[in-house]
Amino acid sequence: MKLNTVHLQINDETTPVNVEPHWSLAFVLREKVGLTGTKTGCEMGTCGSCTVLLDQKPIFSCLKMAVDAEGHEIQTIEGLERANGAELHPLQESFIEHHGMQCGFCTPGFILAAKALLDANPDPSEQEVREAIGGHLCRCGTYVRIVRSILDAAERARAKIGMEVAENG
């Protein structure tokens, strides 16, 4: 067994991990780093549960070799919480309010895909939202509420930015 030491930049912290080349980033995040917010469903790039952001772009962490993630900024669902301190991210707020889930297994993946969308496009159309979550499955079938949650989160985020601009003159 040949282990490679990689220094993964996860949620703004550098974490050294010994990995085998074929270990997926999803496996390493969950089993070696202990960040179990990233879910593994199909482990073959079909379900979207394992989505994380790599340099702000959504990727399936089950299809990414952990050894190849070195040098990139990885953000998991846990990072969303940390980045906002005690406050929830607008996406988390609106997923709770609109109940954009049933069992919740797919939710971290949906939220990160939506975050990447909103960061790039703060005012997406419904079609753009649906396009952004095209690779995600919700086996409970709550897509309508998920789309509603994301559109509402976009509105919340825009309102918040508007308020900050007004406060700062």
Add this chain to the structure above:
Amino acid sequence: MEYFSPDNLDEAYRLLAQYGEDAVPIAGSSFFMGHREDLFDEVQVVINIKRLGLSYIELDDGGLTIGATTTLNEIFFSELCRQGAFRVFSETVAELHINEVKNVATIGGEVCIAGEVDMPVTLLAYDANVVIGGANGSRTMSMADFHRGYLNNALEIGEMVIEVQMPRPLVATGGGFAKFERTAADLPIVNVAVRIALDTDGTCKEARVAVGAATVTGVPRRSVSAEAALTGRQLDDQAIAEAAEASNDIECIDDFRATGELRSLWVRCGVEDALKRAVARAQAGE
């Protein structure tokens, strides 16, 4: 399994030659990791080729060149692939509705996989040449010569795909892409790409009709009959319908996704659909 991440082409070729059939070059890793059950026992050495500077899209007088490790989303967002006759490249990517895959999957990977994916059919319609690099220099071959079957191609030990080149289309060229799949995120059941160039009198000067995903060989194929039905003619609805009918010279595969019969029907529909778009664009002088 051993892992290497060379930072220059010579080193990559050396590693590929040294480990031979035990080694695979990897860029996006989505296919490799997605087929782990079949591949992990076979592969002893993984060579990461993402640091070799093979991510680029360039347009010059000769045509369009795309480096092997360019991701599908880089193609999608590239201005060069969004205008004129090459806009079909961006449209082809748009038909895969999985953003997470488009952020990592590369054109070189799709060229080597050949079946199950969309880009090779568009490359075939645009007369793409595959540039293969190796320690003894590079060689160039057409897509048709490159593909030997599903996951089977002309690469020799110590070689890898480094770029694809498309000649600059003639004036008054239009392209079109059409695809049938079960869901937005599923693999294609049929995909079709066409390219039409018109003469000054409005007749068809050059036609390419390429069909993928449905073929029995597992690699995209050109419909010679459909192309013959178009060349030299005024491209009205009648001519397009006849060309679509003629595309049944492509023998379609029966599998769990669809029967050969259904695929043949969809090939016809896809060819007609893509041709209508292509002809309208060529006539608009794009």
